[in-house]
Amino acid sequence: MYGGKLRKVKFKYSGLSIENVLDKLPTAKILNEKDGIYTIRAEVYGEGFKMWARSQGESIFDIE
Numbered sequence: 001m002y003g004g005k006l007r008k009v010k011f012k013y014s015g016l017s018i019e020n021v022l023d024k025l026p027t028a029k030i031l032n033e034k035d036g037i038y039t040i041r042a043e044v045y046g047e048g049f050k051m052w053a054r055s056q057g058e059s060i061f062d063i064e
């Protein structure tokens with residue numbers, strides 16, 4: 001996405017295609033899935049993840 005400091009993020013995803021998230025975030029791991037809501041952990045660089053997550057609307061929430 002963007003350069004910067006490496007950080008770990010954890011979030012929930014409830015969109016139509018989990019594959020889109022896994023393609024966008026190559027380090028993403030699915031920790032849990034319940035009723036179509038996925039808990040995901042990934043390593044990302046910089047602030048680009050926040051911009052991308054906001055562009056997903058209500059599909060991404062509980063970002064840590």
